[in-house]
Amino acid sequence: MKAKGIMLPVALALVICMFPSSVVSAQGAGSFEFITNWGSDLSSEGSFNGPSDAAVDSQGRVYVADTFNHRVQKFDGDGTFIASWGGRGNGTGQFEEPRGIAIKNDVVFVLDSGNDRVQQFTADGEFSSVWGVSGNGTGQLDGPFGIAIDSAGEHVYVADTNNHRIQKFTVNGTYIVAWGTEGAGDGQFNDPVSLSIETIGGQEVLFVADDENARVQKFMTNGTYIAQWGTAGTGDGQFDTPVAVAADSDGNVYVSDYEADRLQKFSGDGEFLAAWGSTGSGDGEMYGPTGVTIDDDSGMLYLADGLNGRVQKFTTDGQFVVAWGADTASDGMINQPSGIAVMRSAEGDSVYIADGGNNRVQQFTAEGNFVAMWGSRGNATGQFDDSLADIDIDQATGELYSIEVTGRVQKFSADGAFIAAWGTLGNATGQLDGSQAILYDPHSETVYVADSGNDRIQQFTPDGDFITAWGTSGNATGQFDYPDGIASDSSGNIYVGDSGNSRVQKFTSNGTFTGAWGSHGDGPGQFQSADAIAIDDEDNVFVNDWEGDRVSVFDSNGEFIAAFGSRGNGDGQMYSPSDIDIDSQGRAYVNDYFNYRVNVFAKAVEDRPVIGGNTFAPIILQGSTGGSAPVDVQINWFSRDIGEESVFAVILRDGSGQGIEDAEFDFAIIQDGQEVMRSHITEPSSPGRRTARSTALPLPAAM
Numbered sequence: 001m002k003a004k005g006i007m008l009p010v011a012l013a014l015v016i017c018m019f020p021s022s023v024v025s026a027q028g029a030g031s032f033e034f035i036t037n038w039g040s041d042l043s044s045e046g047s048f049n050g051p052s053d054a055a056v057d058s059q060g061r062v063y064v065a066d067t068f069n070h071r072v073q074k075f076d077g078d079g080t081f082i083a084s085w086g087g088r089g090n091g092t093g094q095f096e097e098p099r100g101i102a103i104k105n106d107v108v109f110v111l112d113s114g115n116d117r118v119q120q121f122t123a124d125g126e127f128s129s130v131w132g133v134s135g136n137g138t139g140q141l142d143g144p145f146g147i148a149i150d151s152a153g154e155h156v157y158v159a160d161t162n163n164h165r166i167q168k169f170t171v172n173g174t175y176i177v178a179w180g181t182e183g184a185g186d187g188q189f190n191d192p193v194s195l196s197i198e199t200i201g202g203q204e205v206l207f208v209a210d211d212e213n214a215r216v217q218k219f220m221t222n223g224t225y226i227a228q229w230g231t232a233g234t235g236d237g238q239f240d241t242p243v244a245v246a247a248d249s250d251g252n253v254y255v256s257d258y259e260a261d262r263l264q265k266f267s268g269d270g271e272f273l274a275a276w277g278s279t280g281s282g283d284g285e286m287y288g289p290t291g292v293t294i295d296d297d298s299g300m301l302y303l304a305d306g307l308n309g310r311v312q313k314f315t316t317d318g319q320f321v322v323a324w325g326a327d328t329a330s331d332g333m334i335n336q337p338s339g340i341a342v343m344r345s346a347e348g349d350s351v352y353i354a355d356g357g358n359n360r361v362q363q364f365t366a367e368g369n370f371v372a373m374w375g376s377r378g379n380a381t382g383q384f385d386d387s388l389a390d391i392d393i394d395q396a397t398g399e400l401y402s403i404e405v406t407g408r409v410q411k412f413s414a415d416g417a418f419i420a421a422w423g424t425l426g427n428a429t430g431q432l433d434g435s436q437a438i439l440y441d442p443h444s445e446t447v448y449v450a451d452s453g454n455d456r457i458q459q460f461t462p463d464g465d466f467i468t469a470w471g472t473s474g475n476a477t478g479q480f481d482y483p484d485g486i487a488s489d490s491s492g493n494i495y496v497g498d499s500g501n502s503r504v505q506k507f508t509s510n511g512t513f514t515g516a517w518g519s520h521g522d523g524p525g526q527f528q529s530a531d532a533i534a535i536d537d538e539d540n541v542f543v544n545d546w547e548g549d550r551v552s553v554f555d556s557n558g559e560f561i562a563a564f565g566s567r568g569n570g571d572g573q574m575y576s577p578s579d580i581d582i583d584s585q586g587r588a589y590v591n592d593y594f595n596y597r598v599n600v601f602a603k604a605v606e607d608r609p610v611i612g613g614n615t616f617a618p619i620i621l622q623g624s625t626g627g628s629a630p631v632d633v634q635i636n637w638f639s640r641d642i643g644e645e646s647v648f649a650v651i652l653r654d655g656s657g658q659g660i661e662d663a664e665f666d667f668a669i670i671q672d673g674q675e676v677m678r679s680h681i682t683e684p685s686s687p688g689r690r691t692a693r694s695t696a697l698p699l700p701a702a703m
Contacts, residue, residue: 031604032553032564034572035587038368039334039597040326042309043069043569046081047326049595051304052099052145053194053244053291054311057106057123060295062302064311065110068575068594070095072110072125077298079311079324085125088568090115093127099145100194100291104153107171111158116141118156118173131173136163139175146244148195150204150221157206157221159192166192166208166223179223184213187225194291197221198247200268207253209245214238216245216255216270229270234260237272244289244304248316249296256289256303263289263303263318276318279386280377281308281329284320287357307336307357309596328596329358332370337578337591337598339390339438342366343398343414344584351589352400353598354391354579359384361391361402361416366583368598374416381410382418390532390579392440394462401440403449407432409464422464427454430466436484437532437579443492444509450496455480457496457511470511475501478513484546485532485579489539489556497543502527504543504558517558522548525560532579536586544577544590551577551590551601569595 042049049068056062060077071086072095086095096114103109107128108121117132132141146159155176156169165180166189180189190212197206205226208217215230216239230239240259247253251268262277263286277286288307295302300321301314310325328335335357343350349366360375379385387404394401398414407425409432412418423432434453441448446467447460456471457480471480481500488494493514494507503518518527528547535541539556550565565574575594582588588601 031562032551032588032601033604034564035600035602036368037571037592037597037599038332038364039337039592039595040309040328042326042328042596045084046073046075046079046324048073048304048309048311049326049569050306051290051309051311051325052306053101053111054293054302054304055101055103055108056293056295056302057103057108059106060298061123062311063101063103063108064304065098065101065291067097067099068569070097072098072101072108072121074123074125075311075324077295077300077313078322079313083125085121092130093119093121095119100147100159102147102149102156104149107153109147109149109156109171111144111147113144116144118147118158118169120171129172131169138178139167139169139173141167146192146194146209148197148206150197151199155221157195157197159195159208161191161193164189164192166195166206166219168221168223177223179219186228187217187219187223189213189217194242194244196245196247196253198249198251198253198268200247200251205268207245207247209242209255211241211243214240214242216242216253216266218268218270227270229266230255236275237264237266237270239264244292246292246294246301248294252316254292254294254301254316256292258288258290258306261286261289263292263301263314265316265318274318276314281335281358283323284312284314284318286312287335309335326596331373332362332364334358334362334596334598336593336596338388338593339392339402340579340581340589340591340598341391341393341400342581342583342589343393344395349583349585351581351583351598352391352393353591354388354402356384356386356388357596359386359388361388361400361412363416364598366585366587368600372416374412379406381421382412382416389435390437392438394440395442399440399462401438401447403432403435403438405434405436407435409438409447409449409460411462420463422460429469430458430460432458434482436482437486437497439486439488439494441488441492441494441509443488448486448488448494450483450486452482452484452499455483457483457486457494457507459511468511470507477516478505478507480505485530485544487533487535487541489535489541490537491539493556495533495535495541497530497533499529499531499546502530504530504533504541504554506556506558515558517554518543524563525552525554525558527552532577532591534580534582534588536582542580542582542588544580546576546578546593549574549576551580551588564601565590565599572599572601574599 048066052067053065062075064073070088073084074082095112099113100111106123110119116134119130120128142162144158145161148157158167164182167178168176193211194209204221206219214232217228218226242255243258244256253266255264261279265274290306291304303312312323313321337353338356339354341352351364353362355362359377362373363371387406391402400412402410408423411420432451436452437450439448449458451458455473458469459467483496484499485497492509496505502520506515527545531546532544541554543552549567552563553561574592577590578593579591590599
């Protein structure tokens with residue numbers, strides 16, 4: 001990233017291109033609109049969102065299945081971006097979460113997993129053919145994850161994951177044979193997810209990563225079982241979740257272990273040779289490694305480092321060479337945000353993010369500008385060991401409480417200084433298991449923990465002394481099935497997101513049941529899973545639906561008001577919203593877990609100027625820094641009438657659609673020849689994004 005203050009040319013006359021708002025509302029009840037987002041950039045060219053697999057062509061170019069961006073990206077061997085193709089959908093050339101990729105004779109085979117099919121392309125991304133349909137019959141596919149092609153380029157092998165079998169086809173998709181059934185015996189599978197073919201001793205053999213059986217199986221290419229190795233564990237030669245397998249021309253086999261964050265190297269007969277990798281985002285470290293491929297010509301190994309959103313390149317003996325992809329670890333970048341809390345202040349609200357994938361807490365301004373961070377991976381005080389689940393703040397003192405799924409609560413000052421810790425893993429009184437949410441309640445001045453694994457709520461003093469607990473496993477009133485969210489209203493009532501029962505339950509502060517609402521479904525007031533909860537100053541209840549990819553809003557009695565959000569990575573979309581909080585202006589901040597960002601929404605107000613409506617259409621933006629490069633400017637209203645200012649989000653994009661990182665200029669918004677707003681733009685909070693504060697000033701004679 002360029003240093004702040006470097007000037008980039010901006011056009012003399014610019015036209016505003018408005019964001020489409022993501023709005024769903026109940027009849028007559030109001031609506032919510034998308035304002036802005038910030039965090040890691042997972043969708044621009046060269047960035048990744050959950051890369052699942054990689055393949056190398058005859059020229060040493062690397063192709064990556066960029067799963068949650070629903071595309072394929074192409075690079076040279078050192079990570080320089082060349083091209084991309086795809087997009088979400090089920091038309092030809094479109095993808096739904098592609099998870100496997102293989103290349104032979106410079107024909108690219110993409111396993112379009114969500115559409116249960118295989119698509120073929122030229123090396124330049126030109127579509128050539130497609131085959132495969134959903135089902136469990138002969139030649140049909142159900143959630144396939146792995147693909148491989150034999151040395152002659154005549155046969156395609158598919159790991160038909162949900163059908164627990166391997167299927168063999170011609171390159172044109174004609175079915176030949178299948179083998180495997182669900183089970184743990186020789187030749188059986190429990191979620192086969194990756195394949196690799198290599199010639200060993202003059203004979204082609206097929207290696208299968210048999211994920212849930214924690215092993216690798218070896219077959220002849222006609223399906224005849226040969227051998228297997230691996231058991232569940234973290235020792236040498238053991239696996240937790242073996243999700244990818246690749247073999248080199250010397251007959252060595254490489255296996256990536258998603259949960260153990262490492263690669264292991266074996267002989268073709270399963271003899272353990274070496275291992276490398278550890279949890280993290282540094283060079284050679286890994287976080288959820290997925291696909292692996294070998295370039296035999298260069299002797300290099302390419303790893304799709306899934307949850308770090310990047311590709312890493314190693315020698316085949318584990319020496320790190322280079323990495324490329326999304327930045328998910330720098331200050332202000334986010335990796336799987338698990339919790340969020342807003343500290344309200346007359347000087348400006350602060351937003352704290354439980355940055356779970358980076359084992360830290362980050363502090364931002366309400367507009368998304370990075371302020372500070374603390375925490376690192378580990379189990380000492382002030383550290384988080386891949387288990388940070390949620391945070392909350394005592395508004396009176398600024399003290400922050402964190403909860404970890406390993407059963408520990410930590411307490412920090414507003415600037416991150418460690419104060420205290422309590423809690424152990426277990427199911428006895430005061431112990432916690434898999435806890436997903438924490439609440440500091442200002443009415444009782446106590447701390448509530450959603451003890452998710454024990455299906456109960458526990459209440460503590462701010463120093464960790466146990467007070468009471470309520471709840472048991474079940475679906476009756478007052479019972480829970482993995483409670484995943486907790487919040488309190490202005491009267492001290494406690495609301496619990498009863499995730500597994502797809503409902504919200506309401507209690508008094510001491511745990512007396514007073515009401516519940518919700519059922520399983522996609523309709524208004526229904527949930528796929530009722531998870532994190534936040535409550536605004538009007539006691540409206542905001543409920544995240546982790547599996548439904550939306551937020552639903554209710555009054556305090558459970559009457560449905562509105563819903564917003566949908567599955568995706570566009571503006572206003574989300575992928576597994578993990579937590580939510582409300583600021584002093586009534587804006588909702590939603591942790592967008594698998595998009596590695598925070599989305600901000602606001603209630604649509606009748607007397608607020610409506611973008612795209614009659615009030616401010618058309619709008620022309622004028623400004624200058626003395627340059628002439630074309631720039632698109634996109635604006636969403638952020639809020640109005642904060643003192644004498646209006647605050648809004650501005651995104652600048654160049655002609656190719658990329659966010660402009662550093663530009664500084666003055667502009668005015670003109671309607672019907674009259675200036676309605678002026679601002680000075682500077683210092684982006686992320687590539688292309690600024691926060692502008694403006695006062696209405698007289699329009700100068702010339703600009």
